[in-house]
Amino acid sequence: MSQRQMLIGMQLGNGYGSQVTAWRAPGVAPRNYSDFDAQVRYAQAAERGKLQFLFLPDTPALSSDLTHEAPQMTLDPLLTLAAVARGTERIGLVSTASTTFMEPYNIARQFKALDVMSHGRAGWNPATTSDPNAAANFGGTIAERPVRYQRAHETIQIVQALWGSWQRDAWITDTATGRYADTSKINPINMQGEYVASRGPLPIPPSEQGQPVIFSAGGGDYGLTIAGRYANGVIGSTFSIDDARAQRDAAREAARAAGRDPDEIKFFAGIMPAIAPTVREAVERRKQLGVHTFPARVPYLGQMLGIRLTPDQIDDPLTPEQLAAARPSPFDPRAPRALEIAREGWTIREILGHGAIDYHPTPVGPASATADHMTEWFESGAVDGFWFSPDIYEDGIDTFVDEVIPVLQERGLFHTDYEGTTLRDHLGAPAQYGLDARTTAATAS
Structure with a gap:
């Protein structure tokens, strides 16, 4: 068996699939958009295939033409993942949340609550929203990119500080002595940036993995800075091995420049397979x-x-x-x-x-075509894994799990069971609790 194993996440969105007309496909309940039980069922199918995580894109605006197309995002990603957390045991739960229009305290509280609820399986993709429709929903306008990314850096650091505002051993719950917590180990963070601030602390103890994992799905130099300083997972958009390798190398170099080990970052290329016998x-x-x-x-x-x-x-x-x-x-x-x-x-x-x-490469034909695509990219060193977008959830997830995953396992490229219980375990991400002192210094400089 190959020593290096690929990692696989899955896109989860509107209850239908990544194709905008999946809501009309045979066998699909046309009102799955509001069916959380369906979302749980799809997550369970992905977990059956031992996929490492689910990834929920999101934007705080309605951006679809509802005349013939369903919305592409779920009703609410955190509520969806809360439901999924109760119906699954191992698969990671990663969601987007806007640093532009959400306050750090809200983000910190919601994601850490999900992390505790799921026993250490949560991840956060900080997004610097640039959609004017989203801005209008919050009574504002879109700031220039440097402002949005400065706010993002401040937000991420405040969120991580809030996540660590309870020391790991602060929660005592000693019924004999009646001592619930050691309040000397639960402290305000008192962080003030140019755009956001928070006093803290959170009312939430650590999870089994300590705190959620950071992902990054932004491109360009600004996005690389976010990825290099904070992320353990990077979602890329690329259509060639050479470009994927360049994006992976750039993310790893950004981590090195921030004082981190490049191996702390895993790069995932998107894939949107069309699978059928021929x-x-x-x-x-x-x-x-x-x-x-x-x-x-x-x-x-x-x-x-x-x-x-x-x-x-x-x-x-x-x-x-x-x-x-x-x-x-x-x-x-x-x-x-x-x-x-x-x-x-x-x-x-x-x-x-x-x-x-399509937005990502589309291998077409039998499951072996998708497995071959993934094998070639992975063995070339261009990726650490893939972000798989099913065209139709109702049958596309099962097809991928039952036909593509066994081929990859037979080739020794994908695990046959979860080796750990948390998202950090699944990604091989290092332990972290609170701020990373290495990157805080880099951001201040």
Whole structure:
């Protein structure tokens, strides 16, 4: 068995799947959006596959056109994970929460309560929200990026300080003496930044892992600074091994620059597989999901290929003249793959059915195609693992767990059972309680 094992998380969102029309798929209850029991069932399926964590993206605004599409986020990520925590035992529970529009005390309290409730399985993805619709919900406007990231640094440090405001041995609960806690070990933090502040302490003792794990899903230099100083998990968006390796190396270098061991960071690439016994059947599955959305995507596919395409051509392959004129856009990393598929003779609808403009790479066909993609990227050193987005939760999770996971296990690339009980155990993340003195100094400098 390989000494190095890949890590796998799973996207959990609206109760339907990562494809915007999954709510209409056969076998899917169209009102799953408000069904927390369904979310628990999907989390249990992921846990059956021994996946290390669930990851819930979120934004504090409604950003979907509800005419034909379901919202992409869950009703509320923390409440969803609270329900999931009661129905699962091992899988990690990671959620996004905005540092732009949430106060550090609220974040600290909610996530540490989830961490205690789940016996040490919680993680937080701090997001510097840039959506004007979200700003409007809070009666504000979007600040410039340097301001948003400075507030993020302050928020993360205050949150971590609040998480450590009870010393590990402060909670006594001695019924014989009647002593509940040692109050000398539960202290205010009295932290004041330029944008946020908190006195503390929290009313919450440590969990089995001490405190939640920090994730990062932001890109660019600002996002790398967050990842390097605080994160143990980094969610990337990348469409090639070379780019994935560059992103992983950049995150590791950011950690090194912050005075941390680069091995404390694990890099996860997104993957959105289309799994069926054959490539044709997998494409047909995606075509059915895209009946109402694909026509509107045709012009953008044309932009990616540098040619004019219109919806009335959707069921035709590209003509020889179009193929000769096509040039993949240097500004869209998905374009070379889209042209490769087009050159195989697929129709425009089928090109879209291959996931040519999905947000992450889409291996298409039998489970072995997805396993091969994951194996190649992992063994090349480009990733530490993957963030898997099921197209339809109702059957896509079980298919991944029952067909892809066994292949990876047979190859010695994925574990057969959980080795620990906490999210830190699953990620191999070091113990931390309260602030990390290494990175606090770096931020102040």
